[in-house]
Amino acid sequence: MQRKTIFALAAGIAALLAPAPLVQAFDWPQEGTTIDSFFSYFGQLRGRRIESSLIFKDDAQVKAAGDGTVIAVIHEHNNSFGWFESTLGNAVIVAHKDKISTVYGNLEEESIPESLEQDKLVRTGDILGTSGNSGWQEGQSCLEFLVLDTKNKAAVNPRVLMPRISSDLPLVIGELTLDDRNGGTHHLLNERNLAAGTYSLYHTRQSTAVPYRTIVSVNGATVESISYDMLHEYNEQLCAEGNANYPAERLYPDDKRQLLSVLRLNHGHTTLSVTMLDILGKAQTITYNLDIN
Numbered sequence: 001m002q003r004k005t006i007f008a009l010a011a012g013i014a015a016l017l018a019p020a021p022l023v024q025a026f027d028w029p030q031e032g033t034t035i036d037s038f039f040s041y042f043g044q045l046r047g048r049r050i051e052s053s054l055i056f057k058d059d060a061q062v063k064a065a066g067d068g069t070v071i072a073v074i075h076e077h078n079n080s081f082g083w084f085e086s087t088l089g090n091a092v093i094v095a096h097k098d099k100i101s102t103v104y105g106n107l108e109e110e111s112i113p114e115s116l117e118q119d120k121l122v123r124t125g126d127i128l129g130t131s132g133n134s135g136w137q138e139g140q141s142c143l144e145f146l147v148l149d150t151k152n153k154a155a156v157n158p159r160v161l162m163p164r165i166s167s168d169l170p171l172v173i174g175e176l177t178l179d180d181r182n183g184g185t186h187h188l189l190n191e192r193n194l195a196a197g198t199y200s201l202y203h204t205r206q207s208t209a210v211p212y213r214t215i216v217s218v219n220g221a222t223v224e225s226i227s228y229d230m231l232h233e234y235n236e237q238l239c240a241e242g243n244a245n246y247p248a249e250r251l252y253p254d255d256k257r258q259l260l261s262v263l264r265l266n267h268g269h270t271t272l273s274v275t276m277l278d279i280l281g282k283a284q285t286i287t288y289n290l291d292i293n
Helices: 006-014
Strands: 038-040 054-056 061-063 068-074 090-095 100-107 127-130 144-149 154-156 176-179 185-187 197-204 213-218 221-234 237-241 257-265 268-277 283-292
Touching: 068 100, 090 127, 100 127, 197 268, 213 257, 221 257, 257 268
Parallel strands: none
Antiparallel strands: 038 054, 054 144, 061 127, 068 090, 090 100, 100 144, 144 154, 154 221, 176 185, 176 197, 197 257, 213 221, 213 268, 221 237, 268 283
């Protein structure tokens, strides 16, 4: 197989389909999926990149999430995928309507049916294999599941297109810090008097859960909202979208912190609010009163 980016590979069949909005709906690729089924959410920090997969926690039989056409069956580490830094290990890629493709990575090679080959039609629920540890899963036997919008070169949060689970992992707004332009870090738990200027606002990230959306407001007006419904390719990197395209090094400057906003604080009494929403719309909000000199 020629060396291609994951988007070029996934576009093989999808390129024949007319552009359309994201209306495709899928079933879960593993039976009995609950909120406790996930090792890492879409958009989480992984190594030094933004996680474009939804990673399941336990090994299980893997099935097609929707009707489609197999465009690739990948065995071990014999391919390169450009911006897609993590190896898929053994994987199956299926193209669906609306230029959407699903990727099932980290499979046990022996579990992939011999009949499963390129151009084969599959139906929702058809068995594609069993999750294993052939990819970069640090010894975990678990499914790495991606949804790709090949038209717009975006990785889609799989949970957007899946049946809703009745609850979500609780979101926690971690310690808030503001980094100034000179490299100084200000901890809002014990520092409320700041100089006017432009700051990068962070919170201490959670290890599994990622907000579906974060919103930062100053004096009641929204100054930035960062969404985790999609990651778009920008300058050959996957980025989260807010007021700018944020690659991994901006979104996660270190192993502990996650970006909430780049904002300007002007002179005077200032009310700074941070809101996090999960995919069900449940919100957590914290507010600080600041004096800006």
